[in-house]
Amino acid sequence: MTGNLRKNLTGYGFVLPWLMGLTFFIAYPFFAAGYFSFCDFPPMKGPMFIGGDNYVELLSDPIFHRTLGVTTMFAAVAIPLGVLLAMSLALFLNAKIHGQAIYRVVFYLPHLVPTVVVAVLWMWIFNPEAGLLNLVLRYLFAVADGWTGLFFDIDRLAGGTGSLTPRAGLLLLALVPALLAWGPLARKIHRPESRARPVLATVAVVAIVLAALAIVGALLYRFAPGDMKKIHSPGWLTDGDPFPAGVPFAPSWALWGIIIMSMWGIGQMAVIYLAKLQDVPVELYEAAEIDGAGWWRKTISVTIPMISPVILFNVVMSIIGAFQVFAAPYIMTQGGPENKTRFVAMFVYDQAFQYHRVGYASAVAAVLFLIIVALTLVAFRLSKRHVHYSAR
């Protein structure tokens, strides 16, 4: 046996277990499902070729349309939100702050918890009466409502006629001392050893959150008074009403629940961003600083272009993940209320294991596969102009 042949055989020997796994557990089921999608296939009776009937049936199946709509809605909201939050988290974790390692671990930990455990945990968090989330919302809105009432004329807002109260002038007046104080305050904050820094940062975050809620409150009073009442203590997983009401294709409260829950696992994405963030050359930041760039400009013009390949990777993975969501809604809502949290993957499962229609389930899976491929291709195509590969 020549040296080359032996070398090759050894190599193939090493990859053989993997190749067998690929053939029997991935390639065969993949192609078999493709064939079954053209068959009527009750499990005990074997496949019977029926041409494209399953695909024709899909076109007029209202439940499939509903599940596809729910999945698309989830993807449309959860993917951008997840990418944005993960990136913000990564920027935060990249900052030189005390206990940085602990924060990194804390934010990554949820990703290690099994989905079933997370789902059960969040069912309690979303409980409208005893849940943690509504408890926090009630406290936040107790203060935010005061702010809304202080600055906005609620009665007239609800009628759609008025807006700010004369008291809102106080806001403008408050701006003057704030601007005057900003100079010395900013200098103090910028000193890393300043003790006032964490206190002021906390005050600023709380004030921003409350102000945001007050503005959200005012907008809701103006456009959706029903939602305003509900947002104080939503029914979450049991509520099938859309939020915001009246907005076409808006997710239901129950779907919002699943979206919020899915944000809990962004630690994984954030860690990938973080790895790339630490790879951005310091010289670029130094050059930007010499040119007078502040934090925001540096983020927009240096950080984001440099980590854009990772953003693309995360977007593609999120697209794939979003169209495969199954365990969390299956446990938390079983697709309810009114199928408003029934995802396509659940539909596939029901067809195959509940109704014993393996052929039809395969057809849905094939359509799902094509959708994921198409969206991934679109993501790659759109990214060509915006993704910057430093090695090229």
Place this chain on the structure above:
Amino acid sequence: MRSVHLILCLIILAVAAFAWIERKPTVSQFDPTIHEGFKAAWAKGKHFASNAERDAAFRDNWNGRVHISYWEKWGSFEAEACQKMVDAFNESQESIFVHYVRTSQVDRKAMLAIVGGDPPEVVGLWSNNVRPFAEADALLPLDEWMAKSGLTDDHYILNYLLLCRHKGTTFCLPSTPATIALFYNKDHYRLKADKLIAAGCDPNRPPRTIAELDRYADAMSEFHPDGTPNVMGFIPTEPGWFPTSWPYFFGGALWDANTGELTIDRPENIRAFEWIKSYANRYGRQNLSRFQQGFGNYDSPQNAFIDGKVSMVLQGVYFPAFIDRHRPHLKYGVAPFPTVDGVPGPRSLMNEDVLGIPRGCKHPKEAWTFLHWVQTQGLPIVCRLQGKHLPIRPSPEDDRKFRQGHPNRFLDTFDELAKAKHSFIMPRTAVWREYADEYRVAFDHVWHWAPPADELEGLTGEAHSKKLRELCRREIVETLGRMRKHLEERQKTVKKREAMRDGMGAR
């Protein structure tokens, strides 16, 4: 470097030790012949007084027995009851040993096991599994065995046997039956007697018609100052397990048993949905949903009825056992669920758990021996311990024995409902699983549907109520109509495919 190796070895040892301690139980652990040496001596010493003789006999015939597995769905005390029945069988003879395997989602797992060619010998399914399993050719027909061993229709309450049949062939046999009835909290009736009398209701008896039920429910409900419920008299969605039963209490039905036609949108069913929606309109669907979110699990002291949050519920024959577990001193009564005026009663949904022998199992004959024993001797054990009535017609002597000291005080009520002329079973159509799922979605939709505010604007009093009823009715008719259309399409597709298969088979 040495210390690293030492630590690694220790870790491996710790993992191995943990894995050994946490190892899964195996069938061999049930085998008394392997308990030799120290273990056997220890076990013998421990149980010598009570079990030595039995253990010895058991050990002698262990290897000569045919071991079969029985998959069943129950947990908690219901599983213990079933285990006791299995133990009694294992002790009753020396040729077969049944291993009871508790399995969640037993129907789905059983189907996978059957398709995979390695099913258990006996599987405990729900009666609504009979048709899909029979049509999938997943169960063995039992008629021939029944005829040989003398099990006839007379042995059973007929409806319970019919639930086990598909196209005239028996594919399963009953294990434990269930009928449903109205459970009412007698303490609440006593405490709110004045309100009940003022509403024209008799606090000493449960309601007999749906109109009465509504009056009782109204009088017994209590609200917080902000209008949210504190105690509700009755809610059609609590516990919400039998939504497909409501039409039958209004004289409706979900299908025509003679023609196989789906009748979801017949007038009586629409009336039932209007009644359901009237609760959501009267008390506020959001209020009720939030109220229900505060309830605990079914099998817990925080169960809405056990905890006194809801005064009347529609529940099954098994429920008293759960009440006894969590609040044994609760004063409650059980009565047939009311029907609407003019619809004869008493009536109840008849449902049951069934036992079948999967096709492809290794020991079908032994499985039948077990099944036959269950039908003739095992059912009284399991039904009694689970607090249920019997799906069979026992001899007067056996019946007397069964009833003596039975834990369910309301056994007679459930038994009468099982034999009642107007009691009903769920449709036996090929698309029943889809039907039931879509029904739930339609039910949810009607319950949560909010009428357009602009159509009710400016209306008050009776005009408002009338318009609201009209809008709800329109929505119900449209929803049920859509559902029927979709299911009829499905039914057509199923028939078409069946015909194609038959055609291929004929060729």
